[in-house]
Amino acid sequence: MRLDGFGLFVDDMGTMIRFYRDVLGFEIKEAEDAVNVYLIKDGTLFMLYERKNFEKMTSRKYEYLKGLNGHFEIALYVDTFEEVDIEFAKAVSKGATPVLEPTDEPWGQRTCYIADPEGNLIEIGSFNKPFER
Incomplete structure (x- = not known):
């Protein structure tokens, strides 16, 4: 088994896509309304997955921290x-x-x-x- 990448479960997909793309320079090809987004930075896969869709897929509710x-x-x-x-x-x-x-x-x-x-x-x-x- 080898590490393929890592990801974040996010609340506001559009805002997070714009941040990682426009502020930090991650490469992305998906639209801001995508459910699951793959970004690449220096050959490393970085995924964003919308929380509500992950919860629906897993049939579970999760707790998320607010703020820093x-x-x-x-x-x-x-x-x-x-x-x-x-x-x-x-x-x-x-x-x-x-x-x-x-x-x-x-x-x-x-x-x-x-x-x-x-x-x-x-x-x-x-x-x-x-x-x-």
Whole structure:
């Protein structure tokens, strides 16, 4: 078994599609009224699935947090410390919620946090060198 991608269950599909496409640059081909949307970022599959349709499919009700939530983060990497600052400012200017301004951490990373329109945390960080797997 191998990891294929990850996804979010969302309340407002159109708003979330526009955020990930227009603010963070994810590739998408579906319309804003789609039930299940596949986005790609740097070769990684990222899915958005409308909550009400998932509940209908599974015949269950789920609880969802409102506002900022700390259940997980989506981590985005840039090659330089300067890019952390640039991408943070760009995302906030396009409507992302600022959570943590760019900060130098004791472990050598420069990092910041924003949130998407439904409160999911997104980290933008760098160790001031190109990404290595």
